[in-house]
Amino acid sequence: MNFQLTEERQMLQDSLRRFLSDRYSVALHNDTLSSPLGYSATIWQQLAELGMIGALLAPEVGGYGGAGFDISTVFEELGRAGVVEPVLDCAVLCGSLLAGLDGAPTAREQKLLDQLIAGEQQLAFAHGEPSSRYERCWVETRAVAEGDEVVLTGRKSVVINAEAADQLIVSARETGAAGDRDGLSLFLIDPAIAGVRLRGSALMAGGRAAEVDLDGVRLSQSTRLGTAGQAANRIETALARAEVALAAETLGAMETATRLTMDYLTTRQQFGRLIGSFQALQHRVAEMLIEVEQARSAVINAAGHLEDLPHMRDRHIAAARNLVGRTGRRIAEESIQLHGGIAMTAEYELAHIVKRIILAEHRFGDADTQLERFIDLSAA
């Protein structure tokens, strides 16, 4: 057994932590939250220069990491600082989709990957739909072949980073019914082409998303990524990687929330004493610390099993996401409560962190959904 980070990952963690604690201030957050882009292009570029995007992708596609622990290391730091830049959507989701194609990426795909790693491309994965909820293969958007072309019709909901994206990776169904694994394909499309309509809005915890309407969008067959109808595996792998990232990000944010709360309890005075001297609050801090350690172990389990066979991988990921979902909610709510009114103010760092924690649960499946998934995978 060895729970130490490798030397490379330790260096990655150190440099990322240093960079973010120097540069990623609360003021920066508040400025970017309401900006048209929803994040800072400067920070994005600097993160790429630090090699942070490359760390999330395998050497075969031009990165220098890409394993579960690379992802968890990076995202724990991003979560700790409350980073809103679309690393998850752009690098993990879209990067994994491009890198995980049947065989080696084509020259065009590899070029996209290179640009992604250099921070020169923005991508978004348009997959969720109004009635898909958190089902991975629930795709109603249709792709109908017409000669050399494919025609896409449907609606994708809450597509994060869609407006900033140079290219969208869109899932669509060529055959079968909504929940089927067979029949799914991925298409790389330019959001500016005819028939694509984006309706954007800011996200509560930072960044932006859009509803993407696809109204008879005509594409060349060559925009399809990989084999027709066979994208389910790739989608599931990309989502698994994103879920590890998200769980680690939430863990980092939970650590920050807990640290801020402990700092507060040891400075805030009421009734002539530090509120941290009230045992009613001490026990709750103790419980928070226990929960954070549990969450850390769950994230380690998930990251360590990311390269396993899908069944084993997904069982650990569902477990981690359920546990992090539950404990994250608890940490967020307890942090607010133990701070009192000040925690409710937009300007205080905690407000942003708790929003990251709570709203992370709304991606790829909340704690209840993950519980069902875990039960299904355990029964199988």
Next chain:
Amino acid sequence: MDLNYSTEELAFREQVREFLKTQLPKDLSESVRIGRTLSKDDHDRWHRILHGRGWLAPTWPDTYGGCGWNAVQRHIFEEECCRAHAPRVVPFGLTMLAPVLQKFGSDVQRNHFLPKILSGEHWWCQGYSEPGAGSDLASLRTRAVRDGDHYVVNGQKTWTTLGQYANWIFCLVRTDPNAKQQEGISFLLIDMDTPGIEVRPIILLDGTHEVNEVWFTDVHVPAENLVGEENKGWTYAKYLLTHERTNIAGVGFSQAGLEAVKRLARQQMHRGRPLIENPHFAARLAQVEIDLMAMATTNLRIIAAAAEGHAPGIESSMLKVKGTEIRQEINDLARRAAGAYALPFASEAVIGDNSALAPPEGTEAVAAQYFNNRKLSIFGGSNEIQKNIIAKAALGGRA
């Protein structure tokens, strides 16, 4: 035991329903239903409608223009208002200050202020909390120094709810810095237009402007605006708090919230079926409903006891704790039901139109409300303070 309402009570409920059906403006109830932030004008409109019907002041004795309702009628009225998505009546003047003036104010104060509360000419806010005085309210430091026929006030209040709309503020101020904490405090009524007062917004984590800081620099307040005796303000403040904690259970809000979650969960689809049929979601929904049913009865038991003249003691603290837990759990279920649609920033929806995004109906403000309602267990005496009160009452004499 009889769990049924009497014929008179049922008739009263019908009367209230009819009034709400005909008099509550549709746009107002729609705003309340989707959780949009109400404007000053929205509040004022509803205030005037209720005043016109004579139903504005359920807790006032009829000598002052109150409704003369008993506890059960008040409860029915609140329940129906919540069900119809009526705006919450801003409580500061009507249910907090008024009882204090009625009991401790001078005749001049009563005759001057009470009618203006009813007419809506005065919009009051509550200046209790300070940056250093939250749960420990008695440590407040805003100073009021007597200078001839005036008090000169200096200091800072915070968390002043809707202070941006108010033209009057009732404040706790320190008039004797040498007395023991609780004994040097006075209760002062201050016109917000007086020079030296500055109101600064505090933006909450859901993006709303609901609370403020209020700064006082050499503010001259006529001495006749002192309520009761100098240095006896703590007594009045505590009396006010017992009124602040009426309807603390929020049964009506929870019932309306639960209905909204159910509506949402019927629309949201999961594996091709409505989410409400999902066993895990359904189980959580059922559990909170079971809790709410029991709390509604706890609430009625306390109301019935109050109607017979028993002053609620720790029961109101119990209702505060349980009532806020239930409401917060319902808010949690609502945001869960929305799935990914909880992610967009709702400020556009909360403030006005959000058609750009066209989120499914009912999901617009669920995350914002979830975050905003974390306040329920913090203000009005935090849940920890309520538990201290309960435990002290139960064990105090013995432990």
